[in-house]
Amino acid sequence: MSDEPRDAVSWAKKVDRLHVTDEVKAIGYNIEGRRVAGPQQGFGRLWHRISIAEFGPTVSPQALVADWRAHFGSYWPAGSRFHGGLTGIAPGDVAPLEAGPVTTGILVLYADDVSFTFITPEGHMFAAMITFSAEETEAGTRARIDILLRTSDPIFEAGWFVIKPSEDRFWAGTLRNLAAAHGVHHPAITQTTECVDDRRIWKHWRNVVRNSGIRTVWHTVTRALRRPRRSSPVA
Amino acid sequence: MALSAARLSVDTYPPNAAVIQVAGDVTAACEQDLMAAHEEASDTGAKVIVLDFTGMDYMNSGGIGMLVTLLVRGQRRQQRIAAVGLTTHYRQIFELTRLDEAIGLFDTTAAAVATR
Helix, strand or coil: CCCCCCCHHHECCCCCCCCCCHHHHHHCCCCCCCCECCHHHCCCCEEEEEEEEEEECCCCHHHHHHHHHHCHHHHCCCCEEECCCCCCCCCCCEEEEEECCEEEEEEEEEECCCEEEEECECCCCEEEEEEEEEEEECCEEEEEEEEEEEECCHHHHHCHHHHHHHHHHHHHHHHHHHHHHCCCCCCCEEEEEEEEECCCCHHHHHHHHHCHHHHHHHHHHCHHHHCCCCCCCCC | CCCCCEEEEEEEECCCEEEEEEEEEECHHHHHHHHHHHHHHHHCCCCEEEEECCCEEEECHHHHHHHHHHHHHHHHCCCEEEEECCCHHHHHHHHHCCHHHCCEEECCHHHHHHCC
16 A cells, blocks of 8 residues: 555645746746745735636536646637646646736646646746636536735735736636637626735735746847847858 | 535643644635634634644645635734644645745644744
C-alpha cells in the first residue's frame, strides 16, 4: 500500500520560482522567475467572488471539467488570450495570458476530475486563487468559478471599481461560451461578490514594483530597442 | 451543497491556546464546520490557534482557500494561527502556496504555542 495521499497527483509540485517553456518565453516576461502570490500576499481588500451557470442535465460534471481543462482558453471572450499547453490544464503548468492590455499568467495549482485551480504570480493584477469546478445539483450540472482575491498593489486597488465590472463580464462570457459548446444557450448565470476582509495590507504596497500593467506598457514601448540587429551581409 | 467529510474537534491548551483537530477530507464543504470550530476555540479566549492535521487524509484546493479565510478571521481577533501534524506532502503545499508565511508550521503543539 502506498503512503502517497490520494490527492498527490492533483497538486503541482513545489517550486520556488515560476518558469515558462521556451515556446511562450516571449510572452512570459511577467511570470518568468516570479514567485506565486496567494491572497495573503496581496494588498487590497479580500473578496470572494462566485460565478455560477446552470447547465441542466446535458453534461456530467466530470465531462464538463474534462472539456473545460482541454479547451480552457478557447472559451474566453474575444480580446483575451490564454497561452496554455496543447494538452490542456495540468497541475504544475505555468501559462502566460493576455487580459486586455495586461500580460501576466498563472500556475495551475491543482486539478482533478471535477475542479481545477490557478494561483497567480507576483505582479498579476490579483493575488488570488481561482477555482473552476462542476457539481451535480437537483437541476443537473452546475459550473462554478470561485475567486478568492486581493488586488496586488495600490494601483490595481485604485482601479478595482473599473476592474470588477470588467471581470464580471469576462467570467459570465466564459460561462456562456462553455455552455454553448455543450448545447446550452442563454444559461442562467448568477454572480456574487462578498468582502471577506475590508482591511488593506499596507506592508505589501511595494508589490507595485512588479505591477504587470506598468511592466506590460514598458515592455511594449521598449520592444524596438530589444529587436536583434541584423548582421551585415558578408561580402 | 456537498457534505463535509472532515471531522473537527476543539481542545483547550492552557493558558492561551486552543487546538483544532482536523481529520478526514478537508475541502470547501467543511468551511462551516471549521468556522464553527474556530468560534468555539476563540470563545476560550485563545490567542494561539493550533490546527492539528495529524488525522487529515485528503485536501483539495478548496481546503487551502478555506484556510485563507480562517486566517483572516484569526487576524481580526489578534490570534496567531499555527499548524502541526502535516506530512511532507502537505507541508510542500503550504510552502508552494506561501501559506506557510502566514501560518507557522511546527512539529509539535508545544513548539507552536511556545514560538512568538
